[in-house]
Amino acid sequence: MSGGPEPISAEGLRALREELAQLRAERGEVAATLRGDDPVGDPADAADELQRASDVTRLDRRIAELEGRLREAEVAGAPSTEVIGVGSTVTVRFSDGEEETVEISEVAEEREMTLVTYDSPLGKALLGRHAGETVTYETPGGAASAVVLAVGSGG
Structure with missing residues (x-):
């Protein structure tokens, strides 16, 4: 892409917003299973806890990417009707x-x-x-x- 704010089509915008909503819901579900300060039981419980924490971090990164792309698209405005670009x-x-x-x-x-x-x-x-x-x-x-x-x- 151009390196600057890129426009996005209405369909692309819809797809990104849908993915963002799904990721936020998934993050909420995974985060709710984290124990926080409670002591972890056996090693399998500890491994599960670490995996869930890793999943939350991965989801947070993707959510931040999508939020950034949506902000960029807002700044860029509508796609050009003269020069071909994204959207x-x-x-x-x-x-x-x-x-x-x-x-x-x-x-x-x-x-x-x-x-x-x-x-x-x-x-x-x-x-x-x-x-x-x-x-x-x-x-x-x-x-x-x-x-x-x-x-x-x-x-």
């Missing part, structure tokens, strides 16, 4: 003549619109481009190209 919807025509609308995303998940992650070969080729430009990228079958027909903001 943009892009209509492309592939060399075989097929046209498809894709969304440049940080996260890959199943949904109706095709998602292209920003770090995939096609995603990398599209970032920073404008309507009318031709991009080339590598596929498992070799080099491919596509013409950018339109750029819009995700949603």
Whole structure:
């Protein structure tokens, strides 16, 4: 990505908020099982306690990442409708003549619109481009190209 605040599509925003809610709930459940200052019983109990504490730390790190990304997206505002970036919807025509609308995303998940992650070969080729430009990228079958027909903001 660009290194500055990156926009995010409405769908990406929804996915991050959903993951954040799930992680917060999971963290609450795991944290509730920690004993705190109570003495731990046998070594197996101690190992379980250490694992749960480690899980809370891991969850805290991921929660902080997501909260930071959501703050960044808020600062960045809506995706550009002129230059392709994360969150943009892009209509492309592939060399075989097929046209498809894709969304440049940080996260890959199943949904109706095709998602292209920003770090995939096609995603990398599209970032920073404008309507009318031709991009080339590598596929498992070799080099491919596509013409950018339109750029819009995700949603």
